Amino acid sequence: MPLIENIIRPDVRALSAYHVPDSAGFVKLDAMENPYTLPEPLRAELGRRLADVAMNRYPVPSYAALKTKICDKLGVPAGFDVVLGNGSDELISIISIACAKPGAKVLAPMPGFVMYAMSARFAGLEFVGVPLKPDFSLDKEAMLAAIAQHKPVVTYLAYPNNPTGNLFNADDMVEIIRAVGDTGIVVIDEAYQPFAQSSFMPRLSEFSNIVVMRTVSKLGLAGIRLGYMAADAALLAEFDKVRPPYNVNVLTQAAAEFVLDHADVLDAQAENLRAERAKLATALQALPGIEVFPSAANFLLIRLAAGKNNADSVFSALLDRKVLIKNVGKMHPLLENCLRVTVSTPEENQLFLDALKASLAS
Ligand SMILES: *Cc1c(COP(=O)(O)O)cnc(C)c1O
Numbered sequence: 001m002p003l004i005e006n007i008i009r010p011d012v013r014a015l016s017a018y019h020v021p022d023s024a025g026f027v028k029l030d031a032m033e034n035p036y037t038l039p040e041p042l043r044a045e046l047g048r049r050l051a052d053v054a055m056n057r058y059p060v061p062s063y064a065a066l067k068t069k070i071c072d073k074l075g076v077p078a079g080f081d082v083v084l085g086n087g088s089d090e091l092i093s094i095i096s097i098a099c100a101k102p103g104a105k106v107l108a109p110m111p112g113f114v115m116y117a118m119s120a121r122f123a124g125l126e127f128v129g130v131p132l133k134p135d136f137s138l139d140k141e142a143m144l145a146a147i148a149q150h151k152p153v154v155t156y157l158a159y160p161n162n163p164t165g166n167l168f169n170a171d172d173m174v175e176i177i178r179a180v181g182d183t184g185i186v187v188i189d190e191a192y193q194p195f196a197q198s199s200f201m202p203r204l205s206e207f208s209n210i211v212v213m214r215t216v217s218k219l220g221l222a223g224i225r226l227g228y229m230a231a232d233a234a235l236l237a238e239f240d241k242v243r244p245p246y247n248v249n250v251l252t253q254a255a256a257e258f259v260l261d262h263a264d265v266l267d268a269q270a271e272n273l274r275a276e277r278a279k280l281a282t283a284l285q286a287l288p289g290i291e292v293f294p295s296a297a298n299f300l301l302i303r304l305a306a307g308k309n310n311a312d313s314v315f316s317a318l319l320d321r322k323v324l325i326k327n328v329g330k331m332h333p334l335l336e337n338c339l340r341v342t343v344s345t346p347e348e349n350q351l352f353l354d355a356l357k358a359s360l361a362s
Contacts, residue, residue, distance in 0.1 A: 011121060018118075026324040027351050029342040032162075032192075032299050034220035036269045036345070038259070046258050053254045061245040066253050070228050073260045074214070075201050080230045083240050086247045088191060088215040088227030089115055091239075095187060095211070096123035098242045099153045107152035109138060111163060111332035113189065116156045128152065134334060136164040136293065140172045147179050155180055158189040160196050163328045163340045165295030167198055177207050185235070187211045192297035194219050194270040195277070201230065208232050218298055219266050221259060224252045273298050277343045283353055287360065301328070304337045309360050311337040317359035323352055 004013065021030070038046065063084050070082055085091035096106070096119040106120035110129035117127040130146045133139050138157075147155065155176065160167045177186045186209060188200045193214055201212045215227040226248060229239070259266065281300055284292045289305035304311045311329040318325060326340040341352060 021324065023324050026319075026322050027344075027348050027355075028324050029344055029348065029352055030324045030326045030340075031222070032218050032297070032342045033222050034218065034266075034269060034273070034298070035348060036220060036272075038262075038265060042262055042265065046255060049254055049258050050251060053250050055250060057250070059246045059248060059250050059253065063248060063253065066248070066257055067228075069257055069260045073263050074228075075199070076230050077202060077204055080204055081233060081236060082228040082230050083236050083243060084248050085227040085229070085243070087217060087225040088189065088213050088229075089119075090225075090247060091213055091227045091229050092116065092119045092187075093122070094239050094242045095154060095185075096120050096125060098239050099123075099185075100125050101153065104153040105150045106154045106156070107143075107146055107150060108156040108158075109143065109161070109168075111328070111335055112156065113158055113162050113191075120154075125153075131332075132161075132164070132334060136161070136166050136334070138168045138172045138176075140169075140175060143172075143176055144179050147176065147184075151183050152180070153184045155184060155186045156189060157186060158191065159198070159200065160192050160296040162191065162297065163299075163301060163326070163331065163335070163338075165293055165297045165299060165301050165340075167196060167296045170198075170200075173200075174207075177210055180209060182209060185209050185211055185231075187213055187229075190214045191218055194266070195274055195298045196296040198296065204230060204232075211235070216256065216259075220269055221256070224255050226252055226256050270298075273343050276346060276349060279346075280341075280343055280349050280353070283349075284356075287357065289360070299340055299342045301335075301338055301340050304339065306337060311339050314356070314359050315339060317362060318352075318355050321355040321358065323355045325352070 067082055076082060092115050100123040105126045105128055107128045108116045109132050120127040128146060128150050130142050157168060157173055180186055188210055190199055190212060193199055204212060211229050211231040213229040277295060281292050284290055284302055289309060291303040293301045304314055311327055315327040328335045328338050328340050
């Protein structure tokens with residue numbers, strides 16, 4: 001079709017669309033969602049709050065009340081502010097656009113979160129991936145060499161990492177942050193912070209070149225699309241120029257403010273999921289031919305043995321049993337025969353374990 005060829009960038013035409021599988025009727029354990037909802041009285045109260053929102057008005061783009069609440073309730077250190085995004089996906093996009101000087105590069109360990117590379121390329125930046133070690137720890141020497149060679153304007157470190165689930169060594173991260181110096185920023189992506197209980201947020205004032213990015217998605221609010229990032233005020237002010245002015249809608253603002261007033265409910269859910277993660281890991285470890293990797297997130301990465309019960313056949317056997325997890329085995333050579341499963345309620349975890357056992361036996 002000439003029109004498409006005439007107007008659409010060749011690199012965009014070559015892409016396949018981001019695929020989200022239809023999950024109706026499945027036990028859905030593929031997307032790191034929190035399985036719990038709010039207790040009934042809070043749901044009713046939230047409904048009343050949302051009914052009062054002025055949907056006929058544009059959002060007030062400073063988001064002052066919500067930002068103050070996020071800073072107070074979610075551990076942003078005194079003296080630091082946040083920029084809000086329509087999910088952290090949008091924050092990644094904002095960072096990419098703001099830093100897309102001609103010839104600039106973005107760097108991240110691989111395997112990692114796919115949006116770092118996608119967003120960089122959309123903004124016209126070159127993406128450099130540096131393989132992790134086979135145990136998924138940072139290859140510090142390779143990272144330092146790549147930083148010296150490529151001088152990336154943005155380096156992403158997910159803490160903990162997705163899809164591997166582990167926390168990188170904090171001292172290695174500090175060496176990387178120092179090596180980047182004032183030639184780039186290091187974005188520490190703490191999407192799974194509620195399950196990790198380890199964070200660079202309290203260390204913001206130690207480094208002028210870090211951005212600590214988080215989201216409420218994995219905490220139980222994936223549907224409202226809200227991410228935030230904290231950094232040095234001057235740096236945040238530059239990112240804020242690129243942000244679409246009304247990027248966080250009024251319903252999201254109202255819902256987030258309400259839920260943050262009841263943050264103890266979400267904290268209790270996260271605590272529960274951490275305990276379930278330990279139980280699920282132990283149960284999986286006991287199965288023949290399954291390796292479970294350490295996780296500080298709300299998912300577990302497992303490796304299947306090669307042969308009859310490899311990742312592809314177990315993944316499709318689980319689908320036949322109406323359990324949807326994520327087959328990451330083809331994402332990167334280091335993930336060969338690996339599957340990723342979200343930690344859920346005791347009931348759903350048991351359904352997954354039963355389906356997995358049956359799949360291994362069939
Ligand atoms: C899920 C995830 C995100 C995206 O979060 P949203 O706020 O839902 O856009 C960002 N980073 C990592 C590492 C993730 O796993």
